[in-house]
Amino acid sequence: MSLAMSAVFTVCDAVLSDAPAIAEIYAHHVLHGVATFEIEPPGAEEMAARMVRLRDAGSPWLVAREEGGDVLGYAYAGQLGPRAAYRFACEDSIYLRHDRLGLGIGKALLSALIDVAGASGFRQMVALIAAAPGTRPASLALHARAGFSPCGTLEAVGRKHGRWIDVHYMQRPLGEGSRTAPRQEP
Ligand SMILES: CC(C)(COP(=O)(O)OP(=O)(O)OC[C@H]1O[C@@H](n2cnc3c(N)ncnc32)[C@H](O)[C@@H]1OP(=O)(O)O)[C@@H](O)C(=O)NCCC(=O)NCCS
Numbered sequence: 001m002s003l004a005m006s007a008v009f010t011v012c013d014a015v016l017s018d019a020p021a022i023a024e025i026y027a028h029h030v031l032h033g034v035a036t037f038e039i040e041p042p043g044a045e046e047m048a049a050r051m052v053r054l055r056d057a058g059s060p061w062l063v064a065r066e067e068g069g070d071v072l073g074y075a076y077a078g079q080l081g082p083r084a085a086y087r088f089a090c091e092d093s094i095y096l097r098h099d100r101l102g103l104g105i106g107k108a109l110l111s112a113l114i115d116v117a118g119a120s121g122f123r124q125m126v127a128l129i130a131a132a133p134g135t136r137p138a139s140l141a142l143h144a145r146a147g148f149s150p151c152g153t154l155e156a157v158g159r160k161h162g163r164w165i166d167v168h169y170m171q172r173p174l175g176e177g178s179r180t181a182p183r184q185e186p
Contacts, residue, residue: 009072009105011112014061019048021071022063028098034130034160035095035139054078059090060116064105072100075109077117080126087186088123094142101138110146118174123182129168130158140168148172 014022027041042050054061054076061076073096080089092113096105117125127148129139133156144150148170158165 009064009066009108011062011064011108014051014063014074014076016048016051018063018071018074019051020044022051022074023047025071025073025095025097029095032098034132034158034163034165035137037130037158037160037165039160051076058120060113060120062109062112062116064096064109072097073105073109075113077113077122077125080124084186088121088182089126090117090122090124091126091128092117094139106138106142107145110142114146114172114174121182122174123177125172125174127170129170130165131168132163133166140170143170143172146172 023042023044023046026036026047029035030038030041051061057079059076059078061074063074064072066072073094075092075094077090077092080086080091092110094106094109094113096109114125125148127139127143129137129143131137131140149172151169151171153169154167156164157167
């Protein structure tokens, strides 16, 4: 399914054969960034297992592909917590190839993810954005631009690359949000 298209890339559902490219993109951010609190990059097999878990739960996993098929970035939304009452709240994750930042790919992925996650029944989307104190990562601007509101900061809850790392929470409703009850209770 093609969800969005620009002159240079298309946003569509990920397939399992994307797992090696996705693992490679993520590995860069694990090793060099603070956006994720993982320290050891998962391999392609583990990434495929994560994709299967999300797919089996009915949650979206999208990729941005350039002409020719290479994966430029990916985004997914999984249930915010494992317990049943979290059924209608999801957390998003977005990672781009490190040489393709700032080109509008993140914005296209997040916009498509918001649409698909809402259509799949989620009513709230939450972003946990890690940042070294005093820094403003692109993810904060990306989420603000996509309608997320700031809802608090956990200070110094992470330790990575020899620094304390804060986690900023942002949230936006999806679809009817909390204005109506879901069709089925958890
Ligand atoms: C965060 C990330 C997904 C954003 O994707 P992107 O393609 O680089 O961002 P876009 O080009 O779509 O820009 C989205 C918005 O953020 C702004 N932005 C982009 N890079 C920015 C930066 N370095 N500093 C401040 N704002 C920035 C853009 O100006 C744009 O806002 P606008 O529409 O008002 O101009 C990408 O930078 C990334 O993969 N970063 C590393 C991993 C990460 O932090 N993931 C998020 C985990 S929560």
